[in-house]
Amino acid sequence: ADDGYDLWLRYRPIEARYADAYRTAATEVVVQGSSPTLLAARAELNRGLSGLLGAAPLVSAAPTRDGAVVVGTPASSPLIASLRLPLDKVGPEGFIIRSAQTGGRRVTVVAANSDVGALYGAFRFLQMIQTRQPLERVDVVDAPKVKIRVLNHWDNLDRHVERGYSGQSIWDWWRLPDYKDPRYTDYARANASLGINGTVLNNVNAKADSLTEPYLRKAAAVADVLRPYGMKVYLSARFSAPIEIGGLKTADPQDPQVRAFWKAKADEIYRIIPDFGGFLVKANSEGQPGPGDYKRSHAEGANMLAEAVAPHGGIVMWRAFVYSHELPEDRIKQAYNEFKPLDGQFRDNVIVQVKNGPLDFQPREPFSPLFGATPKTPLMMEFQVTKEYLGFSTHLVYLGAYFEEALKADTWQKGKGSTVAKVVDGRMFGHRLTGMAGVANIGTDRNWAGSIFDQANWYAYGRLAWNPEASSRAIAEEWARQTFSNDPAFVTPVVDMMMKSRETVVNYMTPLGLTHIMGTGHHYGPAPWVSEAGRADWTPVYYHRASPEGIGFDRMKTGSNAIAQYAPQAGKELAADEKNLLWFHRVKWDDKTQSGRTVWDELVVRYTQGVQEVAQMRRTWEGMKPYVDADRYEQVADYLAIQEKEAQWWRDACIAYFQSFSKRPLPAGYAPPA
Numbered sequence: 001a002d003d004g005y006d007l008w009l010r011y012r013p014i015e016a017r018y019a020d021a022y023r024t025a026a027t028e029v030v031v032q033g034s035s036p037t038l039l040a041a042r043a044e045l046n047r048g049l050s051g052l053l054g055a056a057p058l059v060s061a062a063p064t065r066d067g068a069v070v071v072g073t074p075a076s077s078p079l080i081a082s083l084r085l086p087l088d089k090v091g092p093e094g095f096i097i098r099s100a101q102t103g104g105r106r107v108t109v110v111a112a113n114s115d116v117g118a119l120y121g122a123f124r125f126l127q128m129i130q131t132r133q134p135l136e137r138v139d140v141v142d143a144p145k146v147k148i149r150v151l152n153h154w155d156n157l158d159r160h161v162e163r164g165y166s167g168q169s170i171w172d173w174w175r176l177p178d179y180k181d182p183r184y185t186d187y188a189r190a191n192a193s194l195g196i197n198g199t200v201l202n203n204v205n206a207k208a209d210s211l212t213e214p215y216l217r218k219a220a221a222v223a224d225v226l227r228p229y230g231m232k233v234y235l236s237a238r239f240s241a242p243i244e245i246g247g248l249k250t251a252d253p254q255d256p257q258v259r260a261f262w263k264a265k266a267d268e269i270y271r272i273i274p275d276f277g278g279f280l281v282k283a284n285s286e287g288q289p290g291p292g293d294y295k296r297s298h299a300e301g302a303n304m305l306a307e308a309v310a311p312h313g314g315i316v317m318w319r320a321f322v323y324s325h326e327l328p329e330d331r332i333k334q335a336y337n338e339f340k341p342l343d344g345q346f347r348d349n350v351i352v353q354v355k356n357g358p359l360d361f362q363p364r365e366p367f368s369p370l371f372g373a374t375p376k377t378p379l380m381m382e383f384q385v386t387k388e389y390l391g392f393s394t395h396l397v398y399l400g401a402y403f404e405e406a407l408k409a410d411t412w413q414k415g416k417g418s419t420v421a422k423v424v425d426g427r428m429f430g431h432r433l434t435g436m437a438g439v440a441n442i443g444t445d446r447n448w449a450g451s452i453f454d455q456a457n458w459y460a461y462g463r464l465a466w467n468p469e470a471s472s473r474a475i476a477e478e479w480a481r482q483t484f485s486n487d488p489a490f491v492t493p494v495v496d497m498m499m500k501s502r503e504t505v506v507n508y509m510t511p512l513g514l515t516h517i518m519g520t521g522h523h524y525g526p527a528p529w530v531s532e533a534g535r536a537d538w539t540p541v542y543y544h545r546a547s548p549e550g551i552g553f554d555r556m557k558t559g560s561n562a563i564a565q566y567a568p569q570a571g572k573e574l575a576a577d578e579k580n581l582l583w584f585h586r587v588k589w590d591d592k593t594q595s596g597r598t599v600w601d602e603l604v605v606r607y608t609q610g611v612q613e614v615a616q617m618r619r620t621w622e623g624m625k626p627y628v629d630a631d632r633y634e635q636v637a638d639y640l641a642i643q644e645k646e647a648q649w650w651r652d653a654c655i656a657y658f659q660s661f662s663k664r665p666l667p668a669g670y671a672p673p674a
């Protein structure tokens with residue numbers, strides 16, 4: 001059955017009418033060098049070309065004919081060294097793919113400065129065939145613009161995945177380290193095909209156990225599988241580990257014994273995993289321990305860990321997702337308030353990891369005001385690939401469009417064009433330590449991600465981590481071609497559908513800047529009426545503030561003044577954008593929106609539009625039946641049916657609830673179905 005296991009690395013035979021051209025262009029695989037990474041490149045080319053071209057390619061030590069594909073580095077390959085390619089342009093992980101002549105033969109060279117760069121190039125070469133690009137005169141020069149490109153698994157040691165909608169954790173801790181599930185290799189291949197170069201194996205809500213020797217040995221076994229594919233292993237560290245597994249009475253970062261614990265722990269980790277990447281830490285957030293428990297700052301906490309890993313070349317990714325309900329403050333202001341004053345206090349191997357928005361991965365949020373506000377502290381982007389607040393894995397929502405919106409946002413912190421992407425890739429303040437994290441949507445489901453279209457979100461995350469200025473439309477197209485079909489009759493409508501799907505989910509869940517009105521705890525369906533959720537900042541009514549007078553959260557000067565955390569021009573633009581209306585403003589039901597309709601009418605229209613758009617997605621998909629195998633076609637079709645039913649649920653529930661305040665009729669033509 002075609003269950004989606006192969007992701008975008010399907011390598012199915014290409015159409016007969018193109019096959020000959022590609023057979024001529026890729027006759028022979030010549031990988032010069034024998035490191036595990038280069039052997040992985042050779043194996044991938046073998047696998048890919050065998051599938052695509054219908055027969056295994058010749059594998060030779062040196063080119064013997066036209067159409068040879070020569071892969072390697074100047075160090076591994078005398079041939080590549082002799083070509084004098086401009087490899088100084090592509091850094092340690094980039095590559096050049098170029099048509100060349102050597103010994104009177106026409107070849108395609110895949111060259112890099114490192115073996116991993118060559119592997120990335122091999123994947124790109126296969127992708128060019130998968131997407132039917134011409135191979136006659138190839139000249140691709142590419143390199144990642146961001147250094148740390150990591151997945152964050154919110155995977156617990158008992159294999160439950162927090163906010164995971166695709167089965168259990170793929171990390172089979174019980175059978176590790178002795179049994180290495182072959183799936184780890186496929187995971188590494190998929191990530192390497194995108195250039196993802198690291199992974200945090202365990203949940204940020206971490207258990208100290210993950211830092212004990214048995215678990216380190218298990219993590220080391222995973223690292224062994226991932227290493228040839230250029231991926232490093234990182235671990236989430238529980239800040240109170242010195243107490244839980246170190247036998248100490250405190251985890252105070254100023255305590256010499258605590259510092260000694262972390263130093264010794266880091267030394268131990270690097271003995272077991274010599275290329276360990278470093279720690280990810282969630283501290284003083286949602287009940288997690290942290291330096292604040294000892295009246296120490298986030299910088300003091302982060303620096304202690306950073307000092308411990310520094311001698312080994314490790315880093316600390318310290319999350320800025322902090323908030324506490326004890327503060328009387330607007331929750332969305334807290335991260336900025338805590339971290340902005342710490343700018344300049346972090347060690348140089350610390351990078352602060354910031355969610356795209358100041359709240360929590362909502363269908364739409366303005367960008368976090370921390371981006372651009374810390375010239376002395378590198379910030380990495382944290383995107384959520386798993387769709388916690390966007391319909392889990394049954395709703396079709398292409399997040400590439402979401403990620404692109406966040407990356408393109410202009411912070412105005414150094415004048416016009418100071419985009420979030422420029423903060424993330426380090427150009428804005430000249431930072432060399434740069435990064436992007438994606439909270440993984442990966443699990444034990446055969447299709448990895450819970451649905452076929454959720455594979456596109458993993459894919460888009462990886463491509464944007466490589467190049468934060470890439471076009472999400474181009475990425476969607478690449479993915480659709482590799483995953484399904486190159487037929488324009490398929491590609492065009494499906495890419496259009498993917499690109500619109502983000503705005504669609506905003507329409508049927510949280511239009512006009514509404515936010516956090518999902519069911520408390522699970523975050524799936526609508527529950528704007530919940531007024532008691534244990535704490536105010538988890539309560540939908542706290543966010544929408546609907547009343548007989550109006551709706552929305554005043555975050556302007558007259559209210560919480562969160563708007564003042566942005567550069568003035570950015571604040572102006574955000575506040576004027578109707579997409580953020582109820583996020584920044586409290587308005588009356590009869591206030592006019594840009595369409596000329598009242599706020600109430602506009603809400604009804606948007607919710608309805610969301611449902612109609614899902615119905616349209618279903619029709620589009622029905623037209624795709626001829627291009628898709630039955631298994632994958634049916635699953636997508638069934639999920640879209642769920643999505644339509646639930647979009648209707650969102651619409652009806654939210655309109656009925658908000659109408660109990662607005663007391664206004666539905667606009668003409670917008671009555672719910674009988």
Ligand code: GCW
Pocket residue numbers: 154162163204205282286321360361388
């Ligand atoms: O989105 C919220 C989730 C929590 C998560 C937290 C975080 C890992 O509801 O499940 O915890 O964010 O990002 O730390």
